[in-house]
Amino acid sequence: MTSLTTFYLSRLLGCNIFDIRENILGRIHDVYIRMHTSSDDYQSGNPQVIGFAIHVNGKNKDAMLDNLQIVKFGIHYKVQCQSMTLVSHNMFSDAVLLKESILDQQIVDLNGRKLVRVNDIRMVTIAAGTFVVAVDVGTEGLLRRLGVSRFFKRILQPFGGNIPSKFILWDDVETIDPDTFNIQLSQTRSKLNTIHPSDLADIIEDMSKNYQTPIFSSLDEEHAADVLEELRVKEQVHIIESLPLGKAADVLEKMPANEAADLMDHLEEDKTEQLLLEMEPEASEEVRDLLEYPDGTIGSLMTSEILTFMAEQTVSDVIDQIRTEKPEMESLYSLFVVDEKNTLKGIITMRDLLIADLQAPLERVMNTNLNCVNDYDRLDAISGIVSKYNLLAVPVINEHDELEGMVVIDDLFDELLGKRRTS
Amino acid sequence: MTVKKITNNKLLKKIGLFLAILGPGIITGSVDNDAGGITTYSVAGAMYGYNLIWTLIPSFLVLLVVQEMNARMGIVTGKGLATLIRENAGVKITFFIFLGLLLADIGNTTTEFAGVAGSLEVFGVSKYISVPLVGFIVWVLVVKGTYTVAERIFLIFSVSLLTYVVSALLGHPHWAEIGHSIVMPQVKADGSTIAMVLGLVGTTIAPWMQFYMQSSVIEKKLKISQYNYVMVDIIIGCIGTVIVAFFIMVACASTLHENHIVINEAKDAALALKPLAGAFASQLFAFGLFIASIFSATILPLATAFYVCEAFGFDAGISKKWGEAQEFYTLYTAIIIISVGIILLPNAPLIGISIWSQVINAILLPVVLICMILLVNNKKIMGRYVNKPIINLIGWATVAILIGLSLMLLVSSFIVK
Numbered sequence: 011m012t013s014l015t016t017f018y019l020s021r022l023l024g025c026n027i028f029d030i031r032e033n034i035l036g037r038i039h040d041v042y043i044r045m046h047t048s049s050d051d052y053q054s055g056n057p058q059v060i061g062f063a064i065h066v067n068g069k070n071k072d073a074m075l076d077n078l079q080i081v082k083f084g085i086h087y088k089v090q091c092q093s094m095t096l097v098s099h100n101m102f103s104d105a106v107l108l109k110e111s112i113l114d115q116q117i118v119d120l121n122g123r124k125l126v127r128v129n130d131i132r133m134v135t136i137a138a139g140t141f142v143v144a145v146d147v148g149t150e151g152l153l154r155r156l157g158v159s160r161f162f163k164r165i166l167q168p169f170g171g172n173i174p175s176k177f178i179l180w181d182d183v184e185t186i187d188p189d190t191f192n193i194q195l196s197q198t199r200s201k202l203n204t205i206h207p208s209d210l211a212d213i214i215e216d217m218s219k220n221y222q223t224p225i226f227s228s229l230d231e232e233h234a235a236d237v238l239e240e241l242r243v244k245e246q247v248h249i250i251e252s253l254p255l256g257k258a259a260d261v262l263e264k265m266p267a268n269e270a271a272d273l274m275d276h277l278e279e280d281k282t283e284q285l286l287l288e289m290e291p292e293a294s295e296e297v298r299d300l301l302e303y304p305d306g307t308i309g310s311l312m313t314s315e316i317l318t319f320m321a322e323q324t325v326s327d328v329i330d331q332i333r334t335e336k337p338e339m340e341s342l343y344s345l346f347v348v349d350e351k352n353t354l355k356g357i358i359t360m361r362d363l364l365i366a367d368l369q370a371p372l373e374r375v376m377n378t379n380l381n382c383v384n385d386y387d388r389l390d391a392i393s394g395i396v397s398k399y400n401l402l403a404v405p406v407i408n409e410h411d412e413l414e415g416m417v418v419i420d421d422l423f424d425e426l427l428g429k430r431r432t433s
Numbered sequence: 434m435t436v437k438k439i440t441n442n443k444l445l446k447k448i449g450l451f452l453a454i455l456g457p458g459i460i461t462g463s464v465d466n467d468a469g470g471i472t473t474y475s476v477a478g479a480m481y482g483y484n485l486i487w488t489l490i491p492s493f494l495v496l497l498v499v500q501e502m503n504a505r506m507g508i509v510t511g512k513g514l515a516t517l518i519r520e521n522a523g524v525k526i527t528f529f530i531f532l533g534l535l536l537a538d539i540g541n542t543t544t545e546f547a548g549v550a551g552s553l554e555v556f557g558v559s560k561y562i563s564v565p566l567v568g569f570i571v572w573v574l575v576v577k578g579t580y581t582v583a584e585r586i587f588l589i590f591s592v593s594l595l596t597y598v599v600s601a602l603l604g605h606p607h608w609a610e611i612g613h614s615i616v617m618p619q620v621k622a623d624g625s626t627i628a629m630v631l632g633l634v635g636t637t638i639a640p641w642m643q644f645y646m647q648s649s650v651i652e653k654k655l656k657i658s659q660y661n662y663v664m665v666d667i668i669i670g671c672i673g674t675v676i677v678a679f680f681i682m683v684a685c686a687s688t689l690h691e692n693h694i695v696i697n698e699a700k701d702a703a704l705a706l707k708p709l710a711g712a713f714a715s716q717l718f719a720f721g722l723f724i725a726s727i728f729s730a731t732i733l734p735l736a737t738a739f740y741v742c743e744a745f746g747f748d749a750g751i752s753k754k755w756g757e758a759q760e761f762y763t764l765y766t767a768i769i770i771i772s773v774g775i776i777l778l779p780n781a782p783l784i785g786i787s788i789w790s791q792v793i794n795a796i797l798l799p800v801v802l803i804c805m806i807l808l809v810n811n812k813k814i815m816g817r818y819v820n821k822p823i824i825n826l827i828g829w830a831t832v833a834i835l836i837g838l839s840l841m842l843l844v845s846s847f848i849v850k
Contacts, residue, residue: 114524116746127746129746147746155523155524155525156524156525156528218512218651220512244654
């Protein structure tokens with residue numbers, strides 16, 4: 011007879027609990043955990059078991075079990091405890107039920123950056139209590155739940171085969187079920203903020219739609235804007251429509267204006283109008299301008315977030331301004347020199363800037379060989395120019411030769427791949 | 434002027450909205466009349482004449498109720514039926530349901546390829562050429578990711594199922610007799626009749642379709658505010674299914690039954706129609722069979738692989754690459770290879786396979802229905818969109834009748850032996 015320090019949730023569920031005198035106290039139906047323990051001991055990041063949902067005489071009760079042990083006799087297991095105290099349900103109002111909310115549900119694997127389904131849960135009992143250590147997402151967990159894992163292992167053993175098992179430590183997972191998630195969120199910042207926006211967008215696309223908005227709302231605003239940009243149109247529309255207006259407007263402000271305009275193209279007109287009114291005037295003005303352009307024109311793809319300078323300014327002025335403004339990477343693909351009428355005079359690349367003398371005025375550094383496109387030109391016009399002159403960005407001018415913005419190669423690439431338009 | 438323009442726009446908008454939503458019900462409805470369905474309806478028509486046509490009325494009602502539940506569950510939860518079963522019933526029940534579904538669906542897919550073989554044999558193409566070729570095309574369609582395009586093309590082609598109307602009319606059916614037998618059906622409650630009725634219900638409301646229906650609703654990201662459009666879509670789909678079934682039965686009843694010709698396969702029906710209703714009717718029948726078979730042969734293995742992976746937590750979906758969703762593509766490929774392989778065996782027991790897959794279907798249907806009714810009545814899952822009493826009544830009555838019929842079949846087969 012040995013007592014187990016580590017065990018699986020599936021070993022507990024549905025088992026009778028015995029006291030020391032071999033009386034059956036009830037049957038374990040589910041396990042309450044507290045997501046984060048406040049104490050700073052060894053297992054502080056891991057959820058601690060704080061109680062049990064049990065069936066006693068056909069009724070559902072909540073209970074605390076003292077000194078819970080899983081004892082192994084040969085190949086049989088027995089769940090024992092010193093004593094059982096029935097408690098009121100309020101005790102566990104901020105707790106999460108393991109079987110109901112985590113077992114068999116989908117969670118995010120932060121390292122693998124995808125959704126996985128929980129087949130079993132690995133737990134450990136130490137002096138400080140019982141804790142959740144890891145989730146089992148492998149085939150072995152499935153077979154264990156079916157009660158045939160031992161059988162398969164025995165068959166495969168002579169052939170040197172093994173059943174693939176896969177565990178993910180609790181630190182590396184995040185729950186997505188809205189109720190559980192909210193409980194967890196009240197105690198800590200979402201771990202999802204550490205995932206790259208593109209990966210997180212893929213994960214959100216795979217979730218069922220009722221989970222998407224709560225998960226999205228939990229993200230920091232900057233991160234949320236980056237994720238929204240990477241989502242498919244279908245998910246973008248769903249999330250923006252189901253977020254509260256103010257929150258949606260906040261996120262849209264943080265997005266590049268051309269992306270926001272693209273998204274709003276797919277919303278209903280009155281929704282777009284409400285959002286534009288709610289957004290900061292400066293941001294909404296930019297989006298409004300871009301919304302005017304019909305689909306398939308260069309204007310619809312252009313970004314108006316560009317850096318412009320005067321010909322008399324020096325290289326060091328430009329570098330100073332970039333350091334104070336800290337613009338996005340895309341805005342730095344190409345810098346523009348204009349006159350007072352906002353007419354394009356020259357283009358400066360990062361390379362020009364880096365190799366030039368700091369005190370040189372821009373008119374000596376800039377490239378005056380201009381390849382512009384017109385904002386109402388068809389999109390097909392642009393790819394030839396980009397590939398012929400190896401440009402990262404192409405300036406866009408209007409019919410009065412004023413600089414309106416630029417088209418960057420990233421957006422053009424997405425457009426050519428058809429990523430934004432399809433699905 | 435402006436006023437008129439606005440109303441026009443509104444109407445256009447409504448039509449546009451409907452067309453965007455359109456699909457799940459209609460596609461499910463047309464996949465419903467697959468090779469197995471056509472075979473069952475033909476055999477029923479040839480053996481029982483007009484006498485079993487009445488079964489289409491309760492079938493229609495149940496089909497409607499079941500699909501409505503699927504659509505509602507999909508819209509409210511945003512989760513597939515496989516996911517809901519796994520999350521709420523645990524691994525064991527899920528495993529047995531999906532083991533059954535997998536077996537039944539391999540059988541069903543085999544039947545689809547039998548349909549492909551049979552229909553092209555009518556046009557003189559050997560099955561040793563047609564089946565591997567179609568199997569390969571179907572496989573490539575999905576793996577190379579042109580499935581969505583293919584689905585649209587099939588959907589347009591599925592209008593050709595209406596050729597059965599023409600085939601039926603060419604056989605000069607007796608309308609008065611049809612009407613009489615619908616109102617006052619004469620049925621003997623013997624083993625083979627019960628088996629036939631079960632087969633008819635099982636093929637009209639095949640268990641895998643419930644999973645398929647719910648997934649396509651989710652794929653479309655439908656909202657509860659669009660519920661009315663969804664209902665229209667479902668009703669059109671169900672009516673289409675039943676109309677096609679009706680005319681297949683009529684075509685076979687008015688020709689084959691009256692001349693006492695016994696058939697075992699849908700192909701037999703096509704061939705037997707030739708001297709009775711003309712070569713054109715026969716070819717139309719075969720063409721309809723071909724389209725239906727190839728449509729379902731594409732969707733069925735795909736749907737099966739998808740919901741098995743969904744239930745057990747493997748990555749799945751045609752938008753994923755082979756390396757990202759290995760289990761999904763392996764399963765999908767295996768189902769096609771097994772089905773094609775069985776058809777290519779000389780003397781393959783095709784009739785046995787088609788009967789057995791229908792028997793598994795008929796056993797699984799009440800199990801899946803029970804799961805569905807329990808899920809859809811769960812307030813935690815469905816909130817205020819749980820079933821209305823009338824839907825529950827129809828659902829439970831169907832379950833009871835199906836189980837009752839299955840038991841009667843079991844008992845009667847013992848008595849005969």
